[in-house]
Amino acid sequence: MIRKSKEIRIGTVMIGGTNPIAIQSMTNTDTRDVESTTRQIHKLQDAGCEIIRVAIPDQEAAQAISEIKKRVNIPLVADIHFDYRLALAALENGADKLRINPGNIGSREKVKAVALAAKERNVPIRVGVNSGSLEKDLYIAHGVTPESLMESAMRHVRMLEDIDFNDIVIAVKSSNVKLSIAAYDLLSAQTNYPLHVGITEAGTVKAGAIKSAVGIGAILSRGLGDTIRVSLTGDPVEEVICAKMILQSLELRRFGVEFVSCPTCGRTEIDLIPLAKQIEDYCSNIDANIKVAVMGCIVNGPGEAKDADIGVAGGKGAGVIFKKGKVIKTVKEYDLFTMLIKELEEMIKETPSE
Numbered sequence: 624m625i626r627k628s629k630e631i632r633i634g635t636v637m638i639g640g641t642n643p644i645a646i647q648s649m650t651n652t653d654t655r656d657v658e659s660t661t662r663q664i665h666k667l668q669d670a671g672c673e674i675i676r677v678a679i680p681d682q683e684a685a686q687a688i689s690e691i692k693k694r695v696n697i698p699l700v701a702d703i704h705f706d707y708r709l710a711l712a713a714l715e716n717g718a719d720k721l722r723i724n725p726g727n728i729g730s731r732e733k734v735k736a737v738a739l740a741a742k743e744r745n746v747p748i749r750v751g752v753n754s755g756s757l758e759k760d761l762y763i764a765h766g767v768t769p770e771s772l773m774e775s776a777m778r779h780v781r782m783l784e785d786i787d788f789n790d791i792v793i794a795v796k797s798s799n800v801k802l803s804i805a806a807y808d809l810l811s812a813q814t815n816y817p818l819h820v821g822i823t824e825a826g827t828v829k830a831g832a833i834k835s836a837v838g839i840g841a842i843l844s845r846g847l848g849d850t851i852r853v854s855l856t857g858d859p860v861e862e863v864i865c866a867k868m869i870l871q872s873l874e875l876r877r878f879g880v881e882f883v884s885c886p887t888c889g890r891t892e893i894d895l896i897p898l899a900k901q902i903e904d905y906c907s908n909i910d911a912n913i914k915v916a917v918m919g920c921i922v923n924g925p926g927e928a929k930d931a932d933i934g935v936a937g938g939k940g941a942g943v944i945f946k947k948g949k950v951i952k953t954v955k956e957y958d959l960f961t962m963l964i965k966e967l968e969e970m971i972k973e974t975p976s977e
């Protein structure tokens with residue numbers, strides 16, 4: 624069952640409620656370098672990112688938000704640690720959301736100043752707890768557990784609620800997949816604020832993508848999560864691609880053509896791996912509600928992929944093109960890519976894009 628959370632606006636993007644699960648990422652440029660940051664934001668947006676977070680380590684970075692905002696049209700989240708003055712400056716400069724933990728910014732007055740300034744501008748605040756930054760008393764009493772992560776998040780949330788601020792998003796991230804899943808489970812039973820889901824410090828691109836897919840995927844499969852961020856040590860564009868794949872795998876969102884290919888085996892008699900890559904790359908630029916299959920052999924391929932709308936299957940020095948499991952033509956191996964694309968383009972013209 625999908626958890627129905629409170630609806631929250633982040634600039635032009637709505638999350639929670641029945642809205643699609645939004646993809647976010649974070650720039651790794653120096654936010655004060657407006658040129659580089661803007662360039663990276665455009666790349667992330669082109670890849671499919673819908674909300675972008677930028678680090679705000681000082682006042683200069685907070686000031687840069689207004690200049691960046693003039694050049695991009697995507698909600699910007701200001702990531703702030705400890706200093707409430709940076710939060711105020713980020714809001715003055717047009718941040719669409721703050722990521723700040725109220726328990727870390729000092730007195731109730733400071734929390735109140737930030738919450739009031741955010742409320743005036745209809746800017747939400749994300750409470751983001753992670754296993755590396757638990758409060759000392761929770762850490763001493765319980766260690767890093769799902770309960771302590773949840774309790775830490777709820778403490779920050781209650782601080783905001785106490786001053787009548789309810790425009791809240793919550794994250795409880797850990798680099799431990801099982802811990803993260805259990806923490807989101809507990810948190811979802813406590814509150815209906817939207818959940819920002821991620822596995823923190825997941826690792827480099829390949830290992831981190833797998834860890835994130837397992838963790839985020841498990842949490843989403845429980846019906847939890849309103850926005851996701853995949854955290855990878857690498858180009859943040861990879862985070863966006865991975866996030867899209869996770870959402871598409873669970874049929875929570877659809878991004879372009881769905882591509883499937885067989886693992887190849889001793890029956891494969893054509894050079895399938897480069898062909899599959901070539902077709903996958905081609906399909907990644909197409910937005911159509913079509914499933915494309917690349918299969919290694921004629922005997923099993925069309926049957927194994929009969930739910931695909933269109934596909935190729937290899938034979939000896941040749942292959943076939945099939946539609947819905949039925950072979951429609953035989954072509955030489957070197958023509959397989961061209962002929963499949965021709966048929967695919969025709970199919971796209973006839974397929975409504977939803």
Ligand code: SF4
Nearest residue numbers: 885888919920923924
């Ligand atoms: S489709 Fe054919 S080549 Fe591919 S794994 Fe199945 S049997 Fe092997």
